[in-house]
Amino acid sequence: MATMESLIGLVNRIQRACTDLGDYGGDDQAFSSLWDALPSVAVVGGQSSGKSSVLESIVGRDFLPRGSGIVTRRPLVLQLQQTQQGEVEYAEFGHLPRRRFTDFSLVRKEIQDETDRITGKTRQISTVPIHLSIYSPNVVNLTLIDLPGLTKVAVEGQPESIAQDIEVMVRSYVDKPNCVILAISPANQDIATSDAIKLAKDVDPSGDRTFGVLTKLDLMDKGTNALDVLEGRSYRLQHPWVGIVNRSQADINKNTDMMAARQNEREYFATSPDYAHLASKMGSEYLAKLLSMHLETVIRARIPSITSLINKSIDELESELDHLGRPIAVDAGAQLYTILEMCRAFDRIFKEHLDGGRAGGDRIYGVFDNQLPAALRKLPLDRHLSLQNVRKIVSESDGYQPHLIAPEQGYRRLIEGSVAYFKGPAEATVDAVHFVLKELVRMSVGECQELKRFPSLQSTIAGAANEALERFRGESKKTVSRLVDMESSYLTVEFFRKLPQEVERAGNPRVGPRGQDVEKADNPRGNIRGNSREHAAADPTVDRYSEGHFRRIGSNVSSYINMVSDNLKNAVPKAVVHCQVKEAKQNLLNYFYTQIGQKEGKQLGELLDEDPTLMEKRQEYAKRLQLFKKARDEVDSVSWAR
Numbered sequence: 001m002a003t004m005e006s007l008i009g010l011v012n013r014i015q016r017a018c019t020d021l022g023d024y025g026g027d028d029q030a031f032s033s034l035w036d037a038l039p040s041v042a043v044v045g046g047q048s049s050g051k052s053s054v055l056e057s058i059v060g061r062d063f064l065p066r067g068s069g070i071v072t073r074r075p076l077v078l079q080l081q082q083t084q085q086g087e088v089e090y091a092e093f094g095h096l097p098r099r100r101f102t103d104f105s106l107v108r109k110e111i112q113d114e115t116d117r118i119t120g121k122t123r124q125i126s127t128v129p130i131h132l133s134i135y136s137p138n139v140v141n142l143t144l145i146d147l148p149g150l151t152k153v154a155v156e157g158q159p160e161s162i163a164q165d166i167e168v169m170v171r172s173y174v175d176k177p178n179c180v181i182l183a184i185s186p187a188n189q190d191i192a193t194s195d196a197i198k199l200a201k202d203v204d205p206s207g208d209r210t211f212g213v214l215t216k217l218d219l220m221d222k223g224t225n226a227l228d229v230l231e232g233r234s235y236r237l238q239h240p241w242v243g244i245v246n247r248s249q250a251d252i253n254k255n256t257d258m259m260a261a262r263q264n265e266r267e268y269f270a271t272s273p274d275y276a277h278l279a280s281k282m283g284s285e286y287l288a289k290l291l292s293m294h295l296e297t298v299i300r301a302r303i304p305s306i307t308s309l310i311n312k313s314i315d316e317l318e319s320e321l322d323h324l325g326r327p328i329a330v331d332a333g334a335q336l337y338t339i340l341e342m343c344r345a346f347d348r349i350f351k352e353h354l355d356g357g358r359a360g361g362d363r364i365y366g367v368f369d370n371q372l373p374a375a376l377r378k379l380p381l382d383r384h385l386s387l388q389n390v391r392k393i394v395s396e397s398d399g400y401q402p403h404l405i406a407p408e409q410g411y412r413r414l415i416e417g418s419v420a421y422f423k424g425p426a427e428a429t430v431d432a433v434h435f436v437l438k439e440l441v442r443m444s445v446g447e448c449q450e451l452k453r454f455p456s457l458q459s460t461i462a463g464a465a466n467e468a469l470e471r472f473r474g475e476s477k478k479t480v481s482r483l484v485d486m487e488s489s490y491l492t493v494e495f496f497r498k499l500p501q502e503v504e505r506a507g508n509p510r511v512g513p514r515g516q517d518v519e520k521a522d523n524p525r526g527n528i529r530g531n532s533r534e535h536a537a538a539d540p541t542v543d544r545y546s547e548g549h550f551r552r553i554g555s556n557v558s559s560y561i562n563m564v565s566d567n568l569k570n571a572v573p574k575a576v577v578h579c580q581v582k583e584a585k586q587n588l589l590n591y592f593y594t595q596i597g598q599k600e601g602k603q604l605g606e607l608l609d610e611d612p613t614l615m616e617k618r619q620e621y622a623k624r625l626q627l628f629k630k631a632r633d634e635v636d637s638v639s640w641a642r
Helices: 004-020 051-059 104-119 162-174 195-203 249-253 258-271 276-281 284-324 332-355 362-377 387-398 408-420 423-447 449-453 455-489 493-497 499-506 533-538 547-587 590-596 601-607 612-636
Strands: 040-045 076-082 090-093 096-101 130-136 142-146 179-186 210-215
Touching: 004 076, 004 142, 004 284, 004 612, 040 051, 040 162, 040 195, 051 076, 051 142, 051 179, 051 210, 051 258, 051 284, 090 104, 096 104, 104 130, 142 284, 162 179, 162 195, 179 195, 179 284, 210 284, 258 276, 258 284, 284 612, 332 423, 332 449, 332 455, 332 547, 332 590, 332 601, 362 423, 362 547, 387 408, 387 547, 408 455, 408 547, 423 455, 423 547, 449 455, 455 547, 455 590, 455 601, 493 547
Parallel strands: 040 142, 040 179, 076 130, 179 210
Antiparallel strands: 076 142, 090 096, 090 130
16 A cells, blocks of 8 residues: 655655756646645745744755745745664755755755855745755654745835745745645634635635644734634634744754743643643644645645656657657767658658649649640740741752752741750750759658757758759750651651642642642641652652742641641650659759768768757656656556555
8 A cells, every 4th residue: 555655755856856956837748747736735825924923834944045035936845754763864966966954054055055056145035946855753744945035115126026926936836736735824814815825725725725824823912812723713714724833033042952942832731721622633733744744634635637648748748859869879870860761751751742743743744734734835935937937048048059859948047947946945955854843852751850950950951952953954954855856867768758649639739720729728747748859750740930829839848847846845854754753753862862872970960960849859858857857757656545
């Protein structure tokens, strides 16, 4: 069965781990705060309410700083651990884990020095707690959090907002549903004006979490008592009020022993005519035992939810660390392996874009199916093959001696001039696909979560990929340019040989009175019947200088260029895919791999220079994961009663 000592000790150890790893609670954290989930007892009171004296009475030691104004300027997490009778009392600070204090005057000095370390020698306050553990046979197992005293007026050296700042800090503790409130009020003041009770009533209106403590009973005016408060008639709480008689200032000045002060307190209640009937439920010793038993009950009830929070937080933190990536090794081999893994992750995403697993690759097909045909349709071939331009080119090709049968050179020059127009759309297709590939590289770099850790490597890989795309574009332009040049270098003779056969199938042309053909409507392909070398030879009546003659030449060339256009419309996409898309898919980072294999360890380390924000986030998550795993081990170490 889990004992009181094991339960409270468990919370003490987890709280120490929280303090060590920077979990002080609060709502501004990315993950749930383990500190906020732990049951605790917060000591709340106004200045000069006797708060410090109550704590010292519970501990049985004079160890807290004293003075005027705000003495407690940082939360003090005070963990009491009961030891065997006869063992030496000692104290340990969380920030000095291997140093034991047996002289409690030095404990007081260390609290003051540690406070000044954070706040400076000013009257400022800080939310960062001091963690103090006291091991003694004269204490019960208990954890108390001493908070700055509530105040209303700022003194010299304090900001005007000090009262509000302190209240915000105190509320950050007592607002938590697992916090037990120890509200301390002086008996020589009206309970209705108690700062502690006012705050407790605000955050715990039912009084379920509040323990009322009435101090300075011995300082009340003669003939008066505090029975209305102690017996719950003035202000009722779910838990009984406890009266305390602290050491007087004269006792403090004389360094009266705390054990003697406890004895004096017991005698006061036992012999008081007003409080003798309540003596067994009064005093600092009774208060400590009452709080210890209640805290043990609260912890036992909260253990399942604490365990659930721990396991949930471990899963979340490990998932986030996997997302952020684990720390990088320092040796060159491990760094090179990491870089290559990043490259493979990027390359995998890039291929998914091309193959259709991710959006973007379909835009390449759009270039082939829409942009290239549209560009071919817009070529100024009609102007180039106009009647006037055909007559001009054919005549210039003949030179001083007209052609004999068919204008061979004129045909060739008209075709070469027409084919030359195709270079523009072919190269524009290369550039359009290059733009799409560059955009896919940009998208892939942005979508590669692994690369986000390393801005230098991210930009280096993007640069290497874009350099490769430039090389592929150069090769692709050379290839499509060759395709166009090949169409000019060798004409498809078979095309022109078939023209007479088309004429025969269409019937003989009608001949006018001067031996000229009567022009008929063009056929669907734009071809003019009977204007090949063979047909010209078979029909010697054709006038080689007539308008119809030149029109037939233009129509024949137009038909041939239509065939060339169809060829290039199919061939250019094949060349672009082979030279650019396929190369990008298979060899995008090949040159980069060659370069990276030649780099030294220092150069590899520069590429793996992580984003400082991500490094800080990983360190923070790793610390929190360490905290929750340690807490899980602590919980597992306790045998729970069933």
